[in-house]
Amino acid sequence: DRLKLSFEKRKQFAKSAAAASLFDIMVAKNSNLCVAADVPTAEKLLEITKLVGPYICVLKTHHDIVDNFTDDTAVELQKLAKKFNFLIMEDRKFAEIGSIALKQASKVAGWADLVTAHSNAGPDIVPALRSAFSTCPEGDKKGVFLVAEMSSKGNLHSPEYAKATANMAILYPEVVSGLVCQSPSVVPSLGVLQLTPGVNLETKGDSLGQQYNTPEVVVGEKGADIAVVGRGIVSVSDPAAAAQKYQTLLWQAYLNRLA
Ligand code: S5P
Numbered sequence: 001d002r003l004k005l006s007f008e009k010r011k012q013f014a015k016s017a018a019a020a021s022l023f024d025i026m027v028a029k030n031s032n033l034c035v036a037a038d039v040p041t042a043e044k045l046l047e048i049t050k051l052v053g054p055y056i057c058v059l060k061t062h063h064d065i066v067d068n069f070t071d072d073t074a075v076e077l078q079k080l081a082k083k084f085n086f087l088i089m090e091d092r093k094f095a096e097i098g099s100i101a102l103k104q105a106s107k108v109a110g111w112a113d114l115v116t117a118h119s120n121a122g123p124d125i126v127p128a129l130r131s132a133f134s135t136c137p138e139g140d141k142k143g144v145f146l147v148a149e150m151s152s153k154g155n156l157h158s159p160e161y162a163k164a165t166a167n168m169a170i171l172y173p174e175v176v177s178g179l180v181c182q183s184p185s186v187v188p189s190l191g192v193l194q195l196t197p198g199v200n201l202e203t204k205g206d207s208l209g210q211q212y213n214t215p216e217v218v219v220g221e222k223g224a225d226i227a228v229v230g231r232g233i234v235s236v237s238d239p240a241a242a243a244q245k246y247q248t249l250l251w252q253a254y255l256n257r258l259a
Contacts, residue, residue: 018143036230053084143177151198184223
């Protein structure tokens, strides 16, 4: 049972190098928190990263919503990732035929350790992204998270779609480090990580379809290995304190799950 096994033990089953290093980081930092750094400018992105860096295992970016995101921004992000020991995930959700996804991913593969992708175009999105990685130094240490399910109201991700997505993780175990999903039964093997967004202690949702749960529910019931918190941390007055609080609650929920 995946949910009863520690991250230390699960690391032994990881076939993707990025998943293995994620397990290491999570254990070293006692953190299963991913912050979605959805802020409007490069300055704010670096500022928020410095504030939350000590508390996270993954920093998730949407670099295309950041004004003046430059190569220098990427270099600074990488320095912070090294300093605070976290991985950078560009949440681009690639969803194209392989040849285009390869070209799109080549734009971010230089600085992102992880990228997200939809599975709707079929399994060849995975080797396409692997090809984009392969042109970078240490490209074989990078990984993909496939979106099997979504957190938003009315989404079209059926159980069959989620299952077919999980099968792609089995087909390409060296490249698919994890799945983005909402239910505990989707993840097909012990070495694959479950990333689950939709976490907020203050509110149940937003006005555009997002749906939230608490850390306890997301980790304990929905099966998240890593939970994503965006506005619950980046849109409050003290993001560092909020990050510390979510880190503590999420890690406690993981310990409770093991017990
Ligand atoms: O199903 C999903 C998948 C993702 S990756 N639902 C999501 O909300 N996300 C991402 O998680 C979304 O793109 C955003 O960056 C983050 C949630 O942010 P929050 O502010 O709602 O916590």
